[in-house]
Amino acid sequence: MGRGRRDKVHLTVEQREKLEQISRNGYSPAKKILHARILLMCDEGEQGTKKWTDEEIAQALQVHRNTVGRIRQRFLLKGEKPALERCLRRATPTQRKTPPTAPKVDGATEAHIIALCCSDPPSGRADWTIRLLTRELKKRTIVTEISRETVRRTFKKNQLRPWKTQRFCIPERDLARFVSQMEVILDLYSQLHSEDEPLINMDEASVQLTGHVYEPLEMEPNHDKKEDYHYTREGVQALFMFFDPNRGWRRVSNRDHRTRVDWAEEVRQLLDVDYPQARKVKLVCDNLNTHNIASLYEAFPAPEAHRLARRLEIYHTPRNGSWLNVAEIELSILSKQCLARRIPTSEQLKLELLNWQQERNHSASKVxxxxxxxxxxxKLQHLYPVFQEEESVSSNATF
Known part of the structure; x- marks a missing residue:
């Protein structure tokens, strides 16, 4: 047996199960997990397990050999709980004589900080900062002396984040129309869609073309990429996103405008080029005034517009309900992966969109x-004009 194994540790089945649970749960303090692993490796009671020496345990867990010996001795002398917990340091004689200090922020002061943080910031400031709030507390003589760290701890304790604002979108006042259109879209997503009648989501966006005034400095080892703050404006391009969430296919194109004619031409490409074999395409889009059958008749002769309209079935998302359109997810991914940089020309934008589109279609990323x-x-019961009490009563009566 190696050096340092003077006393043997024999764990019971219950003790070993408890120590294994502590070492695996990931929620216990780091020191407690370390001590549990040391005791498990010191155990010699279980048959067929490797007998570790103190040096081997110390090397495996990257601790000192004396630490392993102290944990084992504490377990043998005092038991399981003292061996797992950290040993509290003894107070010095000076510390024993010193009375406990009163907290710097009592309940009244903390209430003043919360009330001030939840109020409007001074004129000319967008929100409260820790430095600004500390200065304001002293200015109003709420406290005579307080540090920014004390204010920060008060923020953290009460979960105050004045620099963060969560945005919400209130549905339209006609709640009946909102929930009716919402349920149509939700039912559409829950259905099965064949190749003969695919489901396509469509959305639009715009992107600003910008160029460099000075050529950027490329990234090198130990040096980040650098580019000048100034840039040139090269115009705006309209993006048309068509996305098949079930097939994992998407097509995105850029145009100079986003008129009715542009939308009609994109729809014709969708029907005749992208899905020529489909008998009918179910198109989900928002309530923009160009997203309707009338755009087809404005762009093409009546026979052509009628032919396209017979193969198109349009579903509009409700107002302030664009979150129901999964094409917005693809536009968000496109903005992060492809458009988060300076693109100077529409030709380069078209090429970048094509490359991004091919890569995404190759992976067939679905929603x-x-x-x-x-x-x-x-979850959205508050949006329904009539409370669903009758339905719940009838369902209970069935049982």
Missing amino acids: IWQFSTLDARV
């Missing part, structure tokens, strides 16, 4: 929609 109509009636 699996989980939010159903029944979920909406529970």
Whole structure:
């Protein structure tokens, strides 16, 4: 047996199960997990397990050999709980004589800090900062002396984040129309769609073309990429995103404008080029005034517009309900992966969009929609004009 194994540790089945649970859960303090692993490796009671020496345990867990010996001796002399917990340091004689100091922020002062933080910031400032709030507390003589760290701890304790603002979108006043259109879209997502009648989501966006005034300095080892703050404006391009969430296919194109004619031409390409074999295409889009059958008749002769309209079935998302259109997810990914840089010309933008589109289509990234109509009636119950009491009563009567 190696050096340092003077006393043997024999764990019971219950003790070993408890120590194994502590070492695996990931929620216990780091020192407690370390001590549990040391005791498990010191155990010699279980048959068929490797007998570790103190030096081997110390090398495996990257601790000193004396630490392993102290944990083992503490377990043998005092038991399991003292061996797992950290040993508290003894107070010095000076510390024993010193009375405990009163907290710098009592309940009244903390209430003043919370009230001031939740109020409007001074004129000319967008929000409260820790430095500004500390200065304001002294200015109003709420406290005579306080540090920024004390204010920061008060923020953290009460979960105050004056620099953060969460935005919300209130649905339109006609709630009945909102929930009716929402349930149509949700039912559409829950259905199965064949190749003969595919489901396509469509959305639009705009992107600013910008160029460099001075050529940027490329990244090198120990040096980040550098570019000048100034840039040139080269115009705006309209983006048209068509996305098949079930097939994992998307097409994105750029145009100079986003008129009715532009939308009609994009729809004709969708029907005749992208899905020529489809009998009918179910198109989900927002309530923009160009997204309707009338745009087809403005762009093409009546026979051509009628032919396209017979193969198109349009579903509009409700007002202030664009989150129901999964094409917005693809536009967000496009902005982060491809458009988060300076692109000077429409030709280069077209090439970059084509390369991004080919890569995404090759991976066939899909969207699996989980939010159903029944979920909406529970989580968005406040949007329904009539409370669903009758339905719940009838369901209980069935049982």
